[in-house]
Every structure is written in C-alpha cells, then in structure tokens.
Amino acid sequence: xxxxxxxPSRFAADALGIVILLVSVxxxxxxxxxxxxxxxRIRSDEQTWLPLDGTLTNYDRILQGEGFRNALVTSLSxxxxxxxxxxxxxxxxxxxxxxxxxxGRTSFILTLLLIQMIPAEGLFISQYKMLEGVxxxxxxxxxxxxxxxxxxxxxxWTLRGFVDxxxxxxxxxxxxxxxxxxxxxxxxxxxxLAPGLVATGLFGxxxxxxxxxxxxxxxTDPVKETLPVWLVGFSESRSRGVDWGAIxxxxxxxxxxxxxxxxxxQRRMVSGLTAGAVKG
Amino acid sequence: MRGRHPAVRRTxxxxxxxxxxxxxxxxxxxxxxxxxxxxxxxxxxxxQQFGRPPEWVGLGNYRELLGDSYLWTVVLRTVVFCFVxxxxxxxxxxGIALLMTxxxxxxxxxxxxxxxxxxxxxxxxxxxxxxxxxxxxxxVVNSVLTSLGSDHDGHSWLIEPMSFFTVATIIVVWMSxxxxxxxxxxxxxxxxxxxxxxxxxxxxxAWQRMVHVVMPTxxxxxxxxxxxxxxxxxxxxxxxYTLQKAGGITRDTNLLGTYIYTLGIKGGDFGTAAAAxxxxxxxxxxxxxxxxxxxxRQEDD
Numbered sequence: 122x123x124x125x126x127x128x129p130s131r132f133a134a135d136a137l138g139i140v141i142l143l144v145s146v147x148x149x150x151x152x153x154x155x156x157x158x159x160x161x162r163i164r165s166d167e168q169t170w171l172p173l174d175g176t177l178t179n180y181d182r183i184l185q186g187e188g189f190r191n192a193l194v195t196s197l198s199x200x201x202x203x204x205x206x207x208x209x210x211x212x213x214x215x216x217x218x219x220x221x222x223x224x225g226r227t228s229f230i231l232t233l234l235l236i237q238m239i240p241a242e243g244l245f246i247s248q249y250k251m252l253e254g255v256x257x258x259x260x261x262x263x264x265x266x267x268x269x270x271x272x273x274x275x276x277x278w279t280l281r282g283f284v285d286x287x288x289x290x291x292x293x294x295x296x297x298x299x300x301x302x303x304x305x306x307x308x309x310x311x312x313x314l315a316p317g318l319v320a321t322g323l324f325g326x327x328x329x330x331x332x333x334x335x336x337x338x339x340x341t342d343p344v345k346e347t348l349p350v351w352l353v354g355f356s357e358s359r360s361r362g363v364d365w366g367a368i369x370x371x372x373x374x375x376x377x378x379x380x381x382x383x384x385x386x387q388r389r390m391v392s393g394l395t396a397g398a399v400k401g
Numbered sequence: 402m403r404g405r406h407p408a409v410r411r412t413x414x415x416x417x418x419x420x421x422x423x424x425x426x427x428x429x430x431x432x433x434x435x436x437x438x439x440x441x442x443x444x445x446x447x448x449q450q451f452g453r454p455p456e457w458v459g460l461g462n463y464r465e466l467l468g469d470s471y472l473w474t475v476v477l478r479t480v481v482f483c484f485v486x487x488x489x490x491x492x493x494x495x496g497i498a499l500l501m502t503x504x505x506x507x508x509x510x511x512x513x514x515x516x517x518x519x520x521x522x523x524x525x526x527x528x529x530x531x532x533x534x535x536x537x538x539x540x541v542v543n544s545v546l547t548s549l550g551s552d553h554d555g556h557s558w559l560i561e562p563m564s565f566f567t568v569a570t571i572i573v574v575w576m577s578x579x580x581x582x583x584x585x586x587x588x589x590x591x592x593x594x595x596x597x598x599x600x601x602x603x604x605x606x607a608w609q610r611m612v613h614v615v616m617p618t619x620x621x622x623x624x625x626x627x628x629x630x631x632x633x634x635x636x637x638x639x640x641x642y643t644l645q646k647a648g649g650i651t652r653d654t655n656l657l658g659t660y661i662y663t664l665g666i667k668g669g670d671f672g673t674a675a676a677a678x679x680x681x682x683x684x685x686x687x688x689x690x691x692x693x694x695x696x697x698r699q700e701d702d
Contacts, residue, residue, distance in 0.1 A: 131504070134504045137500055138500065138501070141512055142511050145515045145578075148522075148530045149519065149522055151541065152533075209421075211422060213418040217416075218419070221414070223415040225416075225419075229419055235693075238692075239682065242638050243636075243679075243685065245662075245665075246661060246671060246678050247433035247436045247675060250440065266425075270426055270429030273425065331524060333638075333639045334638050334642075337642070352529060353529070357646050365533055369533070372529050372530060375523055376522055376523055379521055383521035387517060
C-alpha cells in the first residue's frame with residue numbers, strides 16, 4: 122500500500138508523523154530527563170527543556186531508600202517465580218495441545234480464551250477472600266499463585282504456536298535413527314523451542330513486573346509491596362513535599378527492564394496478540 | 402491426524418500434561434468464581450470479618466445494589482468512559498496507521514520507534530509521569546498553557562470530574578494507541594496493491610478505494626482490535642485509582658473497578674462487593690458476546 126504517494130501529500134504525512142512522534146515520546150523523555158535534574162531545577166518556575174548537566178543524586182536517594190529495595194526484592198521474587206511456574210505448566214500443556222488429539226482438548230483451548238476475558242477487577246474480591254482463608258495475603262506465594270493463573274492462558278497459547286512450528290518429521294527422523302520418543306523430543310524439539318520459551322518467558326516477566334491491581338489487593342503490608350504499588354504510594358507521600366526528581370528516577374528504574382525485554386519480544390507480541398485474538 | 406495415530410488417543414499422557422495448568426486455573430480462577438457467586442448471596446460485612454458466620458440473604462445484595470442509584474451512575478459512567486476511550490483510540494490509531502502508509506521510510510521508522518517506547522512504558526510509570534505533567538505547581542502543562550496566555554497557574558486538573566476524566570482519557574488513549582497502530586498497519590500492508598490499482602483504473606477515487614477496497618479487507622482485524630479495546634477500557638482500574646489518590650475525589654470519579662475495590666477491600670462489605678463484581682462480569686460478557694461468537698466459529702473450523 123505504500124506506493125507512489127504524491128509529493129505534497131507525502132510531505133504533509135511526514136510533518137504530521139513528526140508531530141505524532143514528539144507527542145508520543147514526550148512523557149517518556151520528560152520522565153528520564155527529570156530523573157537527572159536536581160530538586161531546585163525541577164521546582165523552579167522556569168521549565169528546563171534540555172538538561173545537559175545531569176546529576177545522579179535522585180537515583181542515589183532512591184537506591185539508598187529501604188522502601189525501594191524491599192519492593193525490588195518482592196517484585197523480583199514474584200516475577201521470577203511466576204515466569205518459572207507459568208513456563209513449566211504452559212510448556213507441558215502446549216505440548217499436549219499441539220502434539221496430541223485428546224478428549225477435552227477443544228474445551229481446554231476455548232476455556233483458555235474465555236479466561237483471558239475475565240477482568241481482574243471482576244474476581245479480586247473472592248481471590249482476596251480465598252488467599253485470606255489460607256493465610257497467603259502479603260505473601261510472595263499467594264501473589265504468584267494468582268499471577269500464574271493470569272499469565273497462563275496467553276503463555277500456553279504462544280507456546281502452542283512454537284511447538285506447532287517444529288515439524289513432527291524431525292522427531293520421527295530421530296526415532297528412525299534409534300532415539301526413543303522421549304529422547305527425540307529432548308534432543309531435537311526442545312532445543313528448537315528455546316527461542317520460543319525465552320520470548321514467552323519475557324512476556325510473562327513484563328506482565329508480572331507491571332501488574333498493579335492484584336498486587337494492591339493482595340500485598341497490603343507496606344513491607345511486602347511490589348514495585349508498582351510502592352511507586353504509587355511513594356508518589357503520594359506528600360508530607361515532605363513531592364520529591365518529583367526521586368519519583369522520576371524510580372519510575373525510570375522500573376521502566377528500563379520492561380523496555381529492554383519489550384524490544385526483544387515486541388514482534389511476537391503483535392502476532393501473538395492478534396493470532397490469539399483472531400485465530401481462536 | 403486421528404487416522405494416523407489411533408493409539409495416541411488412548412494414552413493418559415496428554416491429560417497428564419494438561420493437568421497442572423488446568424488444576425491451577427481451576428483453583429486460582431474457577432474456585433474464586435464459584436465462591437464469588439456464593440459470597441454475593443450472603444451478608445458478609447464487618448461482623449462476619451470478626452467471626453460471625455455469614456448469613457444467607459438470597460438476592461438481597463443484588464436488590465440493594467440495583468436499587469441504589471449510585472450503582473447506575475457508576476455503570477453509566479463506566480460504559481461511557483469505555484466507549485469514548487475505545488472510539489478515540491480506534492480513531493487516532495487507524496488514522497496514524499493510514500498516515501504511516503504515506504510517510505517517507507525514515508519518518509515511519511521513527512514514528513514506529515516512538516510508539517514502541519510508549520507501548521513498553523509500564524502503566525504505573527506512565528501514570529506517575531502524566532500526573533507530573535499535569536501537576537498543579539510544577540506541571541509542564543500548566544506552565545505551557547500559562548505562557549501561551551491562558552491563566553493556568555496553579556490550576557488543579559484532578560479535583561473536578563470533567564477535567565479528571567479528560568486527563569484520564571488522554572492517558573488511556575496515549576497508552577492504547579500503539580497496539581492499534583501496529584496491528585492495523587500490519588493489516589494494511591497485507592492489502593493487495595493489485596486490487597487497489599484495479600479499482601483506481603476502474604475510476605474509483607481515493608475515498609471510494611478506502612471505503613470499498615481497503616476497509617473491507619482489514620475489517621476482521623479492525624473488529625477484533627475494537628473489541629479488545631472495549632474489553633480493556635471496561636476494566637480500567639490502575640489509571641483511575643492512581644488519579645483518585647492524587648486528586649482526592651473518589652465518589653464522583655469511581656468506575657466499576659474502583660467502586661468494587663472501595664466496597665470490598667476498603668469498606669469490608671464483601672457480599673455487596675461480590676455482587677457488584679458479578680455485575681461487572683455480566684457486563685463484560687454482554688459487551689464481548691459478538692467477539693465470543695466469532696471465536697467459537699473459528700475453533701469449530
């Protein structure tokens with residue numbers, strides 16, 4: 122579709138494109154650039170548009186603070202645990218769905234799709250009561266449990282696509298050469314699935330790292346907050362006057378891993394989201 | 402497949418492979434769902450928190466909720482907010498995607514890079530930055546508006562519902578547009594040039610080509626993206642919650658998600674909150690029914 126656009130219309134499109142670029146990037150630019158500004162420059166009537174003389178004091182304040190470090194530990198534990206468990210369970214299920222035809226297969230797939238439509242806000246009351254009942258509020262395990270449930274459907278879905286992509290014939294050839302079925306799977310198929318596992322794992326990481334609603338509901342103890350919940354609380358502590366520089370530094374720190382991972386998996390995100398949505 | 406591997410169907414292996422995932426989902430989502438139905442039929446307030454057994458009240462919670470005009474205010478607000486945001490996101494997103502097909506290559510790549518960055522920004526980080534942009538004292542929005550001659554010095558955006566929702570809409574649309582752009586642009590690159598050209602030779606103008614050739618081809622993608630937007634915008638929670646914390650007004654700005662949170666987690670009235678959550682699930686089902694139909698049809702094929 123991108124052929125021979127006449128010059129004036131191309132020029133207009135380019136001009137608009139640059140405006141769109143500026144509008145979309147500006148908040149992110151503002152976050153990062155403010156994170157390097159000392160307090161008095163953030164709180165001056167004059168806006169500094171292009172700070173070239175940065176300082177790291179904001180980052181220092183954040184990294185020294187106990188709140189951030191506690192939250193970092195909680196966030197990392199929950200996220201890594203979620204990714205590990207979700208990948209393992211999803212991998213098994215994806216192999217089953219992709220390589221076998223069995224009773225209940227279609228209903229399992231449809232259930233996965235239906236679950237993706239349940240809003241967290243529609244269930245968090247009873248999930249809270251359930252975790253309270255087994256004393257898992259404010260615990261990494263409790264939060265991980267509900268997180269795994271929320272990333273599993275998409276994880277099974279994407280992994281299924283990857284398993285589908287490895288031709289059965291490769292396994293069969295290995296079996297001809299004397300491998301058992303299991304050996305063939307581990308020697309041939311699994312290595313070919315590695316990129317898929319990495320991409321899916323990163324996707325789960327981003328989800329769990331960013332999640333806010335369930336963490337807010339489940340982790341009510343300030344010592345057990347995840348980074349997003351801590352950040353919202355931190356930005357609200359107005360008693361000392363809002364320390365915007367530190368808040369921007371903290372936001373930047375939370376954002377960096379997501380941006381890095383996101384750039385790695387984004388191609389699969391679009392195809393995964395649309396395929397999961399369209400293809401059924 | 403079935404013909405070729407008749408034996409496979411009888412092994413317990415696939416069921417065993419699916420079991421961990423299925424069991425976890427049943428426990429973490431299925432059980433709460435059942436429990437929520439039960440909870441919504443019970444009186445479960447403060448007294449029950451302290452050990453008094455819950456009392457059955459039948460549809461009492463629902464009657465109380467549905468009889469309260471506040472619920473309807475919140476529902477109406479939620480649906481309006483959802484549709485306005487979904488419509489704006491679709492409009493802006495499709496517009497940018499179409500525009501991208503006409504840009505020079507380097508501008509298009511730059512725009513894609515920018516949108517990718519926006520898309521990757523975590524919701525909470527984005528919320529915090531936007532709050533800063535709209536901050537009463539140090540926000541860049543106020544200072545720019547003031548320097549342009551409009552008096553916004555010290556203006557608070559979040560203490561009045563209309564401007565609260567304007568800010569919320571700007572943020573939600575800003576965060577949702579990239580997904581729409583990327584999917585619709587991907588669909589647009591699939592539109593066959595030959596067909597567009599043929600239409601042109603047959604005398605179709607630019608607008609006619611758009612309406613009769615391009616749009617019908619990308620219709621399935623548009624439909625799915627729109628439905629996803631509706632689902633996502635219906636459950637907006639983080640954005641409203643954080644803005645409420647910053648602005649201090651909740652009653653005039655509650656959407657369903659924050660209302661359920663206020664009722665249950667904050668207020669301790671779990672029975673009514675559960676009933677409200679059931680209401681939200683029902684609303685989701687109603688609004689997504691068309692999507693579900695498409696899905697079921699495809700899995701049958």
